[in-house]
Amino acid sequence: LGDAMLRSQQLQQERHAKVVELLQLATSERDTTQQLKHLLKSQELLLKADTLPETVATCLDFFLNLQADPAAAIRRFAAYFLEHLLLFKPSLSLRCSVAIASFLSDSDSLVKDLALKAASVHHGRALYAISKEKDASESQ
Secondary structure (H helix, E strand, O other): OHHHHHHHHHHHHHHHHHHHHHHHHHHHOOOHHHHHHHHHHHHHHHOOOOOOHHHHHHHHHHHHHHHHOOOHHHHHHHHHHHHHHHHHOHHHHHHHHHHHHHHHOOOOHHHHHHHHHHHHHHHHHHHHHHHHHHHHHHOO
């Protein structure tokens, strides 16, 4: 049991390090197509079933801040990412609320469409998370 936990912890650390590296590459890249390639690779790692929500949470702000990117293609990716994040890591739903609301008022129609899909996934998960928080606070 101890070895399994140690291996899992090591996997999470390695995955986090790789994602950070990919996000740094995306940030330093001037070409949007190359940025998107790095972002997609990081998404693939973060949304794997064995990636813990805590590991994803350490990088989540980077993706949430993409809502302010001047390139519509990057904002489209970010809205798409949020929808999939909510499907695979629903415990992070409340952290995504503000970004989804921002994407819903984006000037790009595709971003809005993708944000609408994310919002529909978000709704049920956010209500569930709020009810769990309320239950926890009432039981204290």
